[in-house]
Amino acid sequence: MVRPPLPVVRNAKKRMTIVTAPKTTETPILVEVVRGQMVESRHRAIVAIVDAHGGIAAAWGDIERPIYGRSAIKPLLAIPLIETGAAETFRVSDAEVALAAASHSGEEAHVEAVLSWLGRIGLGPDDLECGAQAPSHEPSHRAMMRAGLEPTRAHNNCSGKHAGFLTTALHLGQPTRGYIQYEHPIQQRLLGVLEEMCDLNLGDVPRGIDGCGIPVIATPVGNLALAMARMADPHHLSPDRAAACRRVLEAMMAHPFNVAGTNRFCTLVMQALRGKAAIKVGAEGVYLAALPKHGLGVALKIEDGASRAAEVAMGQVLKRLGVLDAAEETALAAILKPSIQNWAGARTGNIRPVEGGLF
16 A cells, blocks of 8 residues: 655654753764865764654755665665566576666676576576676776677676566566566565655655666655664564565675675675674665664665765764674774875775764
8 A cells, every 4th residue: 555655754653762862853973084184174074873663863954855876775675676586587596686776896606697697597697687887896896808808788786686676577467578667567576665765755756867867866864764673673564575674684684795705895894793784875875774673774865976075974883883893893994084185095085974973
């Protein structure tokens, strides 16, 4: 059933209380870039931390502001692959489920895994409608250039997600052509999942086209956090939906390399946290996270779209919530407060959280 729009702030019993910064509709500056003896750049951010009942644990900025979740919502888009039975029918492994929720770097292991998956279901890279993309992993890209190879659609960072869409379409007897179109049954099913998980009617909201060709749907930051909280704590969902949520998150946390890649923030943090968080980057400064041990969902948007600021902000959220222990914080120090280097490799500054911002 499609629900009427509901704000994430509603009369729901909170299951835990966290001291928060005062909620405000003004977008606060939460991350800054320092070079030498002065702050060179500043980044404003909206952050929502929500529980599965819609209770707000903490918020900065206008969390009812709609954004495009971009690739950060891929864990939600992987739900139908499990929920419909497609993963079981086609023997989709947990490593492949992680790829379905991934924005991978196009490394050889990623591409080979996607091609193997497609081959097993009787399809190939030309069936992907995401477009060809060069690997974002520079060594992999350089190796392809030296070998005179052109990137294929399987190299696209979204190829695992698209393999999941195709697998679901085959299982349901739906067309494998045009599956990226808004009217296609695959996209309509995904829209329904987003509506149910976010508690919103999304049929008449702004939408656009993502980099891989699928529709992107405008959704408030707070409701994206709610959706991730429901993945983290799915006890009130239907048994099939709850099982799908658990498997997606467990697959991401068990196979973090498949979710991103070498030296990527998502991969490094999930490797360090060992099952405490499933996090996912999206373009234009978006990050989402599900925290199963805390029963919380996190959504954040950097106003100017800077990924460098989104990573620092997400790191601070994890620190604030106590998800990171001292040893993990030390191990991740280089990405929680990354340095800036010049072309000669000399350190020239750093990216850091604003004092008093997320603390």
